[in-house]
């Protein structure tokens with residue numbers, strides 16, 4: 299029985315084996331020529347050092363994998379991750395170089411296993427004109443003008459719907475609730491799907507399964523996270539396919555009730571096929587849902603440990619509401635949003651310390667030299683953002699939650715060591731929307747509830763960020779709610 303299982307496992311791993319062999323072949327032949335990669339370990343055959351890399355560690359720390367290798371080999375070292383020889387950079391300057399030199403020195407380099415789940419037309423794997431074209435649709439869809447109008451309203455609606463559903467003085471999982479909120483927003487923005495609807499809830503569950511397999515080991519047999527993820531992908535694509543057909547018919551009939559969502563934008567601004575549209579929308583969902591939810595959950599956690607910051611945030615939000623009362627206005631307008639400066643600092647600090655997007659990967663398209671290192675063509679390159687965010691020479695007392703570090707002229711705008719949104723031609727186009735979601739959610743949370751952690755918890759990097767116990771909070775409805783949730787619905 300055991301022998302049979304081993305054979306099945308080997309057969310299933312065959313593609314990975316071949317990939318790993320072809321990769322190691324190219325690195326070996328290189329040793330005859332001049333260039334050689336930075337020092338490091340290649341680890342076990344096939345899996346390299348992937349298991350050590352995936353070992354969970356608090357997301358507010360560097361973790362054993364990096365600590366051990368940096369102390370042995372320095373800030374730039376070679377490893378073998380996800381079946382690819384990989385140069386890992388824990389060096390801020392090299393990370394910036396990687397981000398800024400897309401196409402000149404690097405191409406897309408996310409592991410094949412991830413691209414298999416996201417689809418071959420995912421924005422993360424497109425290069426050159428194809429990438430620029432798809433990106434332009436996203437950037438226009440998330441333009442500043444639309445953020446101030448369509449999205450501000452949509453975010454308020456989703457925030458008040460989520461928070462309005464809380465029953466006073468109960469216990470909720472902050473990670474689940476944040477996810478519900480961002481999913482409601484993104485499902486509406488992409489496919490005009492409404493909250494509290496069985497189809498939307500089913501899609502949300504499928505998406506959760508899909509996300510879990512994205513960074514898991516690429517073991518493709520029943521029961522594994524990768525296998526489940528591929529199945530969930532196919533179910534989500536079915537929903538998109540059906541919505542696309544309905545929308546094409548509506549547009550063809552010249553109906554005036556055509557929804558203003560990303561699906562319509564894509565149909566009107568591109569001639570993408572069904573497959574391209576599916577991969578595009580799925581990639582947008584992937585980029586824009588869980589990341590924003592994690593920023594909110596992390597801040598709830600960090601604020602629990604920093605009452606001074608929470609108090610300052612509460613004062614800031616109460617002051618805005620008082621000012622509006624004097625002017626007899628209600629609701630959170632764009633100008634109010636911009637004035638909530640300390641909350642913006644809490645957002646940046648939660649991203650720095652929580653390390654949601656831990657790293658990005660590229661592939662070297664040619665040999666290039668960085669200081670004394672040569673990064674060989676064909677190698678994968680990992681820009682480790684978390685190493686920079688936790689570097690005491692760049693951020694004073696880096697393990698401390700300190701939103702005040704982002705205040706004033708020396709704050710975020712001046713820091714090129716803040717890498718949570720990547721950079722260069724792939725800089726996250728959803729960064730402003732994520733901040734808007736964060737600020738509006740906290741506005742309604744603070745004006746309506748007080749909360750405390752039910753039990754000690756901690757964010758872990760797996761490498762996606764997750765709370766060990768789901769971050770359960772006890773909520774208390776404020777007696778004198780100033781801006782009652784539900785009123786804006």
Ligand code: HEM
Nearest residue numbers: 433585586589590593654655658718719720724726728732
């Ligand atoms: C706190 C929340 C977020 C974080 C930390 C984050 C982080 C990132 C990072 C690091 C990248 C660069 C990936 C790379 O270089 O390969 C990226 C790209 C991207 N993000 Fe975000 N993101 C967030 C929110 C959002 C939101 C709300 C959306 C959309 C609604 C979004 C959509 C995208 C897209 C489409 C890309 C691909 C851009 C390209 O390849 O040109 N993200 N994000």
